Every structure is written in structure tokens, then in C-alpha cells.
Amino acid sequence: MSSHAAAVTHQHQFDDAAQQYEASALGMWVFLVTEIMFFGGVFTAYVAYRSAYPEAFGHASNHLDLTWGGINTVVLIGSSLTMALAVHASQIGKRGTLVTCLLLTMLLGSVFLGIKAIEYADKFHHGLVPGPAFHYQGADAHQAELFFSLYFAMTGLHALHMIIGLGGLAVLVRQASRGRFSPAYHTPVELFGLYWHFVDIIWIFLFPLLYLVERHT
Amino acid sequence: METVAPRRDYLNADYGVRSWLLTVDHKRIGLLYLGSITLFFFLGGLFALLIRLELLTPGPDLVSADTYNKLFTMHGLVMIFFFLVPSIPSVLGNFLIPMMIGARDLAFPRINLLSWYVFIVGALFTLFAMVTGGVDTGWTFYTPFSTMASNTNVIPTALGVFITGFSSILTGLNFIVTIHRMRAPGLTWFRLPLFVWAHYATSIIMILGTPVLAITILLVGLERAFHLGIFDPALGGDPLLFQHLFWFYSHPAVYIMILPSMGVISELITCFSRKRIFGYGFVAASSLAIALLGFLVWAHHMFVTGMSVYAALIFSFLSFAVAIPSAVKVFNWTATLYKGSVSFEAPMLYALGFIGLFTIGGLTGLFLATTGVDIHVTDTYFVVAHFHYIMVGGAIMGYLGGLHFWWPKISGRMYPETLAKVAALILFIGFNLTFFPQFVLGYLGMPRRYHVYPPEFQVLNVMSTAGASILGVGYLLPMLYMLWSLRYGALAGANPWRATGLEWTTPSPPPTENFPQTPVVTQEAYDYEEFPLQEVPVV
Amino acid sequence: MSSAAAEGHVSEHVVSLKIYITIFVTLLVLTGVTVLVATIDLGRLNVIVALTIAVTKAVLVLLYFMHLRYSPRLTWLVTGAAFAWLAILIGLTIADPLTRSLLVH
Numbered sequence: 001m002s003s004h005a006a007a008v009t010h011q012h013q014f015d016d017a018a019q020q021y022e023a024s025a026l027g028m029w030v031f032l033v034t035e036i037m038f039f040g041g042v043f044t045a046y047v048a049y050r051s052a053y054p055e056a057f058g059h060a061s062n063h064l065d066l067t068w069g070g071i072n073t074v075v076l077i078g079s080s081l082t083m084a085l086a087v088h089a090s091q092i093g094k095r096g097t098l099v100t101c102l103l104l105t106m107l108l109g110s111v112f113l114g115i116k117a118i119e120y121a122d123k124f125h126h127g128l129v130p131g132p133a134f135h136y137q138g139a140d141a142h143q144a145e146l147f148f149s150l151y152f153a154m155t156g157l158h159a160l161h162m163i164i165g166l167g168g169l170a171v172l173v174r175q176a177s178r179g180r181f182s183p184a185y186h187t188p189v190e191l192f193g194l195y196w197h198f199v200d201i202i203w204i205f206l207f208p209l210l211y212l213v214e215r216h217t
Numbered sequence: 218m219e220t221v222a223p224r225r226d227y228l229n230a231d232y233g234v235r236s237w238l239l240t241v242d243h244k245r246i247g248l249l250y251l252g253s254i255t256l257f258f259f260l261g262g263l264f265a266l267l268i269r270l271e272l273l274t275p276g277p278d279l280v281s282a283d284t285y286n287k288l289f290t291m292h293g294l295v296m297i298f299f300f301l302v303p304s305i306p307s308v309l310g311n312f313l314i315p316m317m318i319g320a321r322d323l324a325f326p327r328i329n330l331l332s333w334y335v336f337i338v339g340a341l342f343t344l345f346a347m348v349t350g351g352v353d354t355g356w357t358f359y360t361p362f363s364t365m366a367s368n369t370n371v372i373p374t375a376l377g378v379f380i381t382g383f384s385s386i387l388t389g390l391n392f393i394v395t396i397h398r399m400r401a402p403g404l405t406w407f408r409l410p411l412f413v414w415a416h417y418a419t420s421i422i423m424i425l426g427t428p429v430l431a432i433t434i435l436l437v438g439l440e441r442a443f444h445l446g447i448f449d450p451a452l453g454g455d456p457l458l459f460q461h462l463f464w465f466y467s468h469p470a471v472y473i474m475i476l477p478s479m480g481v482i483s484e485l486i487t488c489f490s491r492k493r494i495f496g497y498g499f500v501a502a503s504s505l506a507i508a509l510l511g512f513l514v515w516a517h518h519m520f521v522t523g524m525s526v527y528a529a530l531i532f533s534f535l536s537f538a539v540a541i542p543s544a545v546k547v548f549n550w551t552a553t554l555y556k557g558s559v560s561f562e563a564p565m566l567y568a569l570g571f572i573g574l575f576t577i578g579g580l581t582g583l584f585l586a587t588t589g590v591d592i593h594v595t596d597t598y599f600v601v602a603h604f605h606y607i608m609v610g611g612a613i614m615g616y617l618g619g620l621h622f623w624w625p626k627i628s629g630r631m632y633p634e635t636l637a638k639v640a641a642l643i644l645f646i647g648f649n650l651t652f653f654p655q656f657v658l659g660y661l662g663m664p665r666r667y668h669v670y671p672p673e674f675q676v677l678n679v680m681s682t683a684g685a686s687i688l689g690v691g692y693l694l695p696m697l698y699m700l701w702s703l704r705y706g707a708l709a710g711a712n713p714w715r716a717t718g719l720e721w722t723t724p725s726p727p728p729t730e731n732f733p734q735t736p737v738v739t740q741e742a743y744d745y746e747e748f749p750l751q752e753v754p755v756v
Numbered sequence: 757m758s759s760a761a762a763e764g765h766v767s768e769h770v771v772s773l774k775i776y777i778t779i780f781v782t783l784l785v786l787t788g789v790t791v792l793v794a795t796i797d798l799g800r801l802n803v804i805v806a807l808t809i810a811v812t813k814a815v816l817v818l819l820y821f822m823h824l825r826y827s828p829r830l831t832w833l834v835t836g837a838a839f840a841w842l843a844i845l846i847g848l849t850i851a852d853p854l855t856r857s858l859l860v861h
Contacts, residue, residue, distance in 0.1 A: 013315075013322035013399070015735070022828075023324045023398040029831050030390045033838040034428045040842045041432030041462050044849050045447055048458050051850060056453075066791070073787050081780040084771075084821045091770045131444030142452040149445040149452075153436065197821045201814045207787075208806040212794040216802070397830065425841045461849040512844060516852065525855040528848075 008185045021187055028191040032198050035161075039202055042157065046150050046209060049143075056143030058214025060136075063128060064151070065119060069211040072115050073203065079108035080200040087193045090176070090186035098189070099176050105196065106169045109162055116159050123148070151210055158206060161199045168192050226629070226726040241326035242729055247312035248627070249333050250303060255696065257299035257340065262689060264292035269651075269682040275672045285668035286353035287369065293356030294374065298381050299340050301612055302470065305477035306388055306423075307332070309619050310416045312627060314392060316720035316727065317410050319401025319736045324394040332387035339381030346373035355666065357467070360448035360459040364440040375438045382427045382434075385473075389423030392416050401719070403738035410718055410742050411500050415480025418504035422469045422476075422511065430466035433459065457522055464515035472511040475575075475607060476504055478615025479546055482568050485618050486550045488716040489565035490557025491750055493743035496549040503542035510539040520591045529588055536586035543579050547572060558750070562714075563637035567618025570645050574610025578603055581656065596666075599659025605652045614644070617695060622716075625709030629726040630702045636694065644691030650684025715750050717743055769826035779820045786813050 014020040050057045086101035127135040130149045138144060172192055175181065181189055223229055227244045230236075237245060268288050271279040280288065311329065315322050323329050346352060352374045354363040363371050396417050400409070437459070439445040448454045487494050494500055516524060516532040550572055559565070581603040584590050594600065624632050654677040659665075663674050670678065712721040719736055720727075740747070790809040794802065819825040824835060 011326075012730075013320065013324065013326060019398060023394050025827075026397060026830065026834070027325060027390060027394045029834050030393055030424060033834060034386050034390070034424055036838040036842055037425055037845070038428035038432050040845050041429045041465075042436065043842075044462060044846045045436070045458055047846050048455065048850050048853055049453070052455075052853060053453060070787070070791055074784060077780065077783045077787065080783075080817060080821055081776060084776050085773070088770065088773065088776070130446055145446060146449075146452045146454060149440075149447045153439060153445055153447065194822050197817050200821075201817050204813045204817070205810050208790055208794070208810050212790065212802075212806055214802075215791075215794040216797040421837075425837070429845065455853065457852065458849070461852065465845055465849070512841065513848065516848075523856075525852045525858070527855045527858060528852040531848075531851070 017185070024187050024191060028194050032194060035198060039154075039157065042150065042154050043205070043209075046154065049146050049150065050209075050213070053140070053143040053146070055214075056138075056140035057147050059138055059140060060144040060147035060151075061210060061213035062215070063126070064211050065122070066211055066215065068115050068119050069207055072112050073207045075108050075112050075115070076200050076203050079105045079112070080197050082108060083193050083196045087186070087190050090181045090189040091183060093183045095176065095179060095181070098181065099173060102169055102173045102176060102189075106166055106173070109166050109169070113159060113162055113166075116155065120152075123152075154206055154210065158199065158202050161202070165192075165196055165199055168195070224724065225728060226724065227729045228629075228726050230729045239330075241322070241330055243311050243315050243322050243326060243329055244627075244727065244729075246326075246329050246333055247308050247310075250307040250311065250336070253333070253337065253340070254300050254304055254308065257295050258692075261292055261295035261300055262692065264288050264295065265685065266689065268292060269685040271668050272670070272678045273682050275670050275675050275678075277669050280668065282668055283353060284351075286355075286666070287351035289666055290352050290355050291347055294343065294352070294378065296608075297356060297470070297474070298378055299336075299343070301474040301608060302385055303336060303388075304474075304612070304616050305481065305619060306392070306416060306419055306473075307336070307384075309412075309481070309616075309623060310388070310392065310419075310477060313623065313720055314395060314413060314416060315399070316723060316731050317413055317718060318396065318399060318404055319719050319732060319738065320395065320399040321730050321732065321735075323391045324399055325391050328387050329391055332384045332391070335387065336381055336384035339377045339379070339384065341377070342373050342380060343377030346370035346377060349373075357463065358434065358437055358459075359463075360437065360440075360454075360456045361450060364437055364446075364448055372438050372441055375434045375441075379431055379434050379438070382431045385423045385427045389420035389427075392420040393424065396420075401736050401738055407498065407501070408738055408740070408742055409501075410480075411483035411494060411497070411504075412477075412480035414501040414504050415476045415483070418508040419473050419476045421505075421508045422473050425512065426466040426469040426473075429462060430470075433462040433466070436462075457519065457524055460519050460522065461516065464518045465512070468515035468518065469508075469511045471604070471607070472507050474612050475615075476507060478571065478612045478619075479504070479543075481615045481619035481622070482550060482571050483546075484716075484718070485564045485568035485622055486553050487743040487745065488622070488714055489562060489568070490554050490559050491745045492553055492557040493741070493745055494549065495552035495555075496545075497742065499545055500549050503545045506542035507539065510535065510542065514539050514586075517586055517591070520588050521595050533586055533588050537583065540579060540583055540586075543575075547576055547579075561638075563632070563634060563641050564618045564622035566638060566641040566645075567614045567621065570641065571611055571614045571618065574606050574614065574648070578606030578611055581606065594659050596664055597659035598655040598663050598665055601665050602652045602655035602659060605655070609652070610648055617641075617644075620695070620699075622714065623720075624699060624702070625713045626720060626723075626725050626727065628699075628703055628706070629709055630706030631709045631713060632695075632702045632706060633698050636698050640691055640694035640698070643687060643694065647684050647687030647689075647691050651681050651688050652684070654678070654680045654684075715748060717745060717748055769823065771820060771823065771826070775820055779816050782816060783813055 008017040010017040010020040014023065082101045082104040086098055086105060089097035089101055123129055127133055128148050130145050130152065134145050136144045172189060175188070227242055237249065240246060267280070271285060350370050352371055353369045354367050354371060358375065396413060436447050440447055440449065446452045446454055448456055448459045450456060483494055483500060514532055514536040516528060517536045520529050581599070585594065585600060585603060621632060621637060624630070658674055658677050661674065663670050709725045711724050722736065723731055786809050790806055793805050798805065818835065824831060
């Protein structure tokens with residue numbers, strides 16, 4: 001595909017490229033709706049149990065490393081910026097900037113996952129993984145195990161989405177460096193950006209809900 | 218026999234297994250689904266047959282309690298997830314929606330094909346679970362039994378259902394984008410066939426509800442496999458939380474299963490009354506209302522669980538409310554029939570059967586929505602009869618009616634009309650004989666999901682089993698004569714029913730691209746006054 | 757619904773770099789605020805403040821990074837529906853455990 005704004009082809013079921021773009025964009029937003037409802041289920045469980053066991057959740061939350069969590073939040077917001085900049089570059093046809101921003105997004109996403117790995121390893125070492133190996137000091141050990149079940153389920157699902165996102169970014173980097181995108185056609189970059197920002201939004205909620213419970217003691 | 222050279226259509230456009238397995242033509246994908254769900258229907262029916270055979274006698278004669286638990290679990294899972302949910306949308310919806318809106322295909326043809334593969338993969342997981350021991354949790358997977366106590370193949374089954382759910386999501390996504398963005402010029406929302414409105418509403422439910430089932434079933438799997446004890450009562454977990462999350466999808470799921478059928482009925486009633494639908498706007502709006510209200514009633518499945526009585530009252534009230542849009546449809550269909558030029562071809566027999574049986578099923582739902590009555594009949598055969606009246610007497614009749622109606626378009630052949638009428642009658646009789654006694658049984662107190670019962674219930678159970686065998690014959694007949702018609706059926710023209718709708722303006726079977734040129738729509742839907750009936754071919 | 761665009765170039769809003777940077781900085785500031793407020797004991801207000809900040813951050817990402825501000829109304833409807841349904845899911849579900857023991861017999 002050339003990168004200058006020639007007539008853009010479209011798939012046979014569409015009448016023109018504009019219809020294809022509108023359909024694809026709507027499709028991505030509808031997909032994100034399903035993701036919101038998907039995470040919504042586990043958020044519901046969180047709300048139910050936190051209202052039932054507020055102190056236990058507070059104690060358990062304090063076992064999470066606020067520094068790592070905070071750094072990860074900054075890292076992910078940064079990756080959202082670089083992703084937005086990538087979309088911007090694709091809109092104005094700056095291939096070099098586009099590739100750079102996509103790579104930066106990948107880098108920041110990897111940093112996030114690296115920190116998550118450190119945190120998970122730490123939980124393993126301290127016996128905070130639910131199941132037979134769980135040991136926790138405190139009268140509310142049972143509810144704490146509930147908290148950690150939610151912690152691993154929610155951050156685990158989020159991390160899975162990030163890993164898939166990294167895969168998507170790799171594909172985009174490859175396509176972008178081959179000149180696939182142009183101001184006339186950069187739909188995949190834009191739509192992937194929507195996905196990436198959505199994953200960021202999930203973390204924007206996960207961070208306070210998991211890390212910032214009763215941090216004032 | 219005809220000696221005209223075969224015209225190029227979607228069936229003969231390309232040959233070979235690859236051309237089918239790698240197709241992106243929505244019509245071929247519809248047929249891929251047709252083959253798959255028919256297989257699953259008969260598998261689910263086999264489980265039903267075994268259940269009914271066991272229930273011929275009060276004692277545990279045929280199977281053990283554990284096996285019986287597996288039978289009703291697998292009957293439910295197969296019928297719901299691998300037959301009813303995909304049936305009309307993935308077969309008729311896929312085939313017809315692009316044609317009804319004047320498009321060449323759905324918005325995302327490759328995602329359409331993907332949805333079929335995802336469906337098959339999910340089905341294979343579930344089948345694997347079944348042949349390697351089965352599952353006994355009930356299709357409802359209630360915790361903590363499913364997470365902690367059951368020693369059957371919960372995880373592969375849960376995985377299978379999880380995967381298949383994505384097939385539903387992809388289909389719904391495709392339909393929503395297609396209907397919004399690919400309507401032909403002049404085809405405004407209020408000129409759409411009600412079949413399309415019904416599928417639009419269904420797709421909304423698929424998008425908003427299925428992901429919640431996905432996460433719930435995933436959590437069950439995670440708890441079972443990795444001890445992530447989210448529903449574990451010992452940790453302070455709440456089994457009712459599972460039920461809330463489960464029914465948040467599974468109640469709207471019943472509207473996924475019935476709305477498309479209602480869309481079919483609107484097409485059949487208008488065509489075979491030669492009359493436009495009464496109250497088009499109301500019928501269209503009622504589909505959306507059902508989709509919306511259907512999400513607000515789920516805890517009526519939980520009235521006796523110990524849930525909050527105040528929440529129960531709210532859900533009870535909302536469950537009454539959700540009956541209203543359904544009633545609007547029934548009234549409008551009836552009003553359409555009034556002073557119409559009614560004829561009784563097989564599709565119409567199915568449509569009329571639907572109206573009667575769905576009404577009974579729906580009314581009995583109101584009994585169940587009444588908390589006081591529900592305490593008496595919940596978890597009895599009253600509930601079983603209620604939902605089978607809707608799902609079998611309603612949804613499946615609508616499916617068969619639609620299949621018959623559009624068969625000439627799909628295959629280019631007419632099915633044998635007299636035999637079809639006979640089959641419809643057999644189905645109607647068999648159905649009522651199977652399920653009406655179950656209302657009585659439930660009211661008298663026979664619990665569901667038990668393989669034994671007090672001897673005084675035997676007569677009604679025998680009637681039900683007798684009905685089931687008649688029902689089985691009724692289902693076999695259409696499959697056989699439709700297959701027969703592929704070779705020996707009369708050639709159908711473009712529009713054997715003289716029906717309105719863009720799909721009838723194409724040849725039968727249609728060409729791959731549906732329309733050589735995109736049509737321009739200037740008429741309202743169901744413009745039967747301008748479309749006089751001529752000869753309808755009868756076999 | 758096909759457009760008359762002959763060359764396939766879709767008219768879309770190009771958000772300025774300045775806006776992106778501003779939003780980014782705002783998000784960082786809000787992150788700092790939420791961490792800071794969490795260390796102060798506000799009782800039941802803690803969670804409300806935290807969620808309000810989170811919602812604000814999410815809205816900023818939606819409007820500007822995801823271009824919702826410049827998107828067709830249908831996109832707004834779709835997004836709104838998602839959050840409405842999320843509210844139904846969470847709200848109606850916890851209505852049960854929250855009111856289970858409301859009245860003592």
C-alpha cells in the first residue's frame with residue numbers, strides 16, 4: 001500500500017472507504033462495550049465484598065505496594081499519551097514519529113507488565129496467593145483471601161489484555177514501518193488506540209480500588 | 218425436468234469443502250450454522266428422550282441419580298447455548314439481514330466466519346466434556362457445588378460455554394454495525410422489516426449481556442482450578458453473588474432466544490394475512506423495550522434463595538412490566554390478522570401456533586413473577602412447562618416457520634406443502650401433550666431435576682413422555698423432507714409467497730452479491746395493499 | 757449510508773498536541789491528588805473522592821485520547837449505554853445484599 005493519499009480501496013461489502021471507516025469505528029466501540037461489561041462482572045463482585053468487609057479489605061489492601069502501583073499508573077497514563085501521539089502522527093502522515101510512538105507505547109506497556117511481575121512474585125513469596133499456600137496474619141484472613149482472589153482476578157485479566165495489546169502493537173509497528181498507513185488510511189492505528197486507552201481506563205479504576213483502601217493508618 | 222442452464226448463485230458459485238469452510242458469504246455461513254445447530258438440536262433431543270424415558274416410571278429404573286443430573290444438565294446446555302441462542306440469528310439472521318437491507322454482505326464478513334469457528338470450538342470443548350464423563354451441575358452452574366463439590370467435568374464445559382459466548386458477541390456486533398451503517402438508500406429505520414428490528418434488539422442484548430456470563434463462568438473456572446475463592450462461603454463469599462452475575466446474562470438470554478422468533482412471526486403474519494402490520498411503531502419499539510426491561514428482572518430466578526425481600530419485590534414488579542411489550546406484540550399480530558386475507562400455509566400454521574403457545578407461556582410467567590405463587594411452584598415442573606412453552610412452543614415454532622418461509626429463497630426449492638402442514642400439526646399435538654401435563658405436575662408439587670417422583674404423578678408423566686415421542690417425530694419430518702426437497706422439490710421462483718421485502722426481489726437462490734445494483738427503497742414495509750396476491754405454488 | 761468522499765479521506769478531527777499534553781499532565785496531577793487524599797482519613801468520603809477522581813480521569817481519556825468529544829452522536833449513545841448497563845449490573849446486584857437484613861422480624 002502506498003503512503004500517499006491516493007484513492008483508498010475498500011472491502012467489497014462497503015460502498016466506499018468512508019462507510020468502511022465508520023463501520024469499523026462503530027464496531028470497535030461496540031466491542032469496547034462488551035469489554036466494559038466483561039470487567040463489570042468482576043467489579044460487581046468487588047463492590048459487593050468491599051461493602052460487606054470494609055476493614056478486612058483495608059488491611060489486605062495495605063499489603064499491596066503503593067509505590068509500584070503508583071509508578072505503574074504513571075507508566076500506563078504515559079503509554080496512553082504515546083499511543084495518542086502515534087494516532088496523531090498517523091493522521092498527519094509522519095511515519096517515523098508513528099513508529100517511534102508505537103514503540104514507546106510498547107516499551108511502557110512492557111514496563112508495566114514487568115512491574116506487575118515483580119508485584120506478583122512478591123505476593124508469592126509472602127504467601128498472599130489464594131489457595132492452599134495462602135497464609136495471612138490477622139483475624140480477617142478469610143476475607144483477605146477474598147480480597148486477593150479479586151486482586152489476582154482483576155489485575156490478571158487486565159494484564160492479559162495488556163499482553164494482547166502488546167501483540168497488537170507489534171503488528172502495527174511492522175505495518176507502519178512498511179508504510180501501510182497514511183492520512184487517508186490509518187484506521188487500524190486509531191482503532192487499536194481505542195483499545196489501548198480502554199485498558200488504561202480499567203487500570204484507572206483498579207488502582208484506587210485495590211491500592212488505596214484505608215491508606216491513612 | 219428443467220433444461221435451463223444453471224444460473225450462477227451463491228450455492229454453485231464455487232465448489233469444494235474449502236469454498237465452504239473459508240467462505241465469507243453471509244448466506245453460506247448461515248448454512249454452516251444451519252448444519253451445526255441441527256446436529257446439536259438432535260443431540261439435545263437425545264438427552265431429552267433419555268430424561269423422558271427415565272420419567273416413565275416413578276422409580277430410578279433407567280439411570281442413576283448422578284447420570285440423571287448429567288442428562289438434564291447437558292440437555293439444557295446443548296439446547297440453550299448450542300441451539301436456541303444461535304438458531305434464528307446465526308441461520309436466518311445471517312442469511313437475510315444483508316438482503317433485507319439491500320446490502321451485499323454484513324459489515325464484517327470475516328468476523329462472521331470467525332463467529333462460526335468460535336462456535337464450533339466452544340461446542341467441541343463442551344462435547345469433549347460430555348463424552349469424557351459429563352457435567353452434573355445443571356446448566357446453571359450454581360456455586361459452591363460447581364466450584365467445590367462437583368467432581369464432574371465442570372472446567373472444560375465452562376470453557377466451552379465461555380468460548381461459544383464470543384460467537385454470540387461477534388454476531389451481535391456484526392448485526393448492530395450492519396444495521397446502523399449499511400442500509401440501502403431510502404431505507405430509513407421505520408421502513409425496516411420488523412425481523413431486522415427484532416435482530417437489532419437481540420444484538421443489543423448479546424452485546425451487553427454475554428460478556429457478564431463470560432466473566433462469571435471464567436471466575437467459576439478460576440475458582441475451581443486455582444482456588445481463587447470468589448464464591449467460597451468459607452471465605453465469606455456469597456453464592457448469591459454468583460447467581461446474580463449468572464442471571465444477569467441468563468435472563469436476557471431468554472429474550473435473545475425469543476425476540477428473533479417474534480421478528481419472524483411479524484413477517485409471517487403480514488404475508489399470510491396480505492396486510493401490513495398493525496402498529497408498526499409499537500411492534501418495533503416493543504422489541505427495544507423487551508431488550509431494555511429484560512435486563513432488569515433477573516433476580517426473579519432467585520426469589521427463594523434468601524435474597525432480600527425488598528429487592529425481590531422490585532424484581533417482581535419489573536417482571537410484570539416486561540410482559541407488557543410482549544403483550545403489545547401479541548395484540549398487534551392479532552389485530553393484523555383481523556380482516557386480513559388469511560391463508561394457512563405451513564409457515565402460517567407455525568406462526569399461529571406461536572401466538573397461542575407463547576401467550577400461554579408468557580402468562581404463566583406472570584404466575585412465576587408473583588413472589589407468593591413462586592414460592593409454591595418454583596423449582597417444580599410448573600417452571601419447566603413455562604419455559605418450554607416459550608422456548609419450544611414459541612421460539613422453535615418461530616424458527617421452523619421462518620425456515621419454511623425462507624426455504625425457497627435459501628434453496629431455490631419448495632418443500633412439500635401438505636407434508637409440512639401434517640408435520641406442523643404433529644408438532645403442535647406432540648408439544649402440548651408433552652408440556653401441558655407438566656403445568657399440572659408442577660402445581661401438584663413435582664420438583665424438577667429429580668429422577669424419581671411419587672407414584673401418583675405417573676399418569677401425567679407417561680402422557681408427557683408419549684407427547685415427547687410424537688414431538689420427536691414432528692421434528693424429524695421437516696429435516697427429512699427439506700433434505701428431500703433439495704433434489705426433488707419444485708423449483709421456487711424469486712417470490713413464491715408474493716411477499717414484500719427486498720430479499721424476495723432477488724432470484725432463488727440469490728447470487729453471491731445479492732443485488733447487482735444497490736436497491737433504492739421508497740416504500741414502507743409490508744406494503745401488501747399495493748402487492749396483490751397471485752397464484753401461490755402449492756405442492 | 758455512504759458518503760460522497762471520492763478519495764476515501766475521512767474528515768476527522770486532528771486533536772492538537774497541546775491538548776494531548778495538557779490532558780496527560782492533568783491525569784498525572786489527578787493521580788497524585790488521589791494518592792495524597794488516600795493518606796488522609798476522610799472516613800466514608802475517601803472512597804467517594806477516589807472514585808470521583810477516577811471517573812474524571814476516565815472521562816478525560818474518553819473525551820480526548822479516544823476522541824469521543826469529536827465522535828458522532830451514535831458513539832456517545834453506545835458509550836453511555838455501556839456505563840448505564842454497568843450501573844444496572846452493579847446497582848441492582850448489590851441492592852440485594854445491602855437490603856437483606858433491613859428489617860428485623
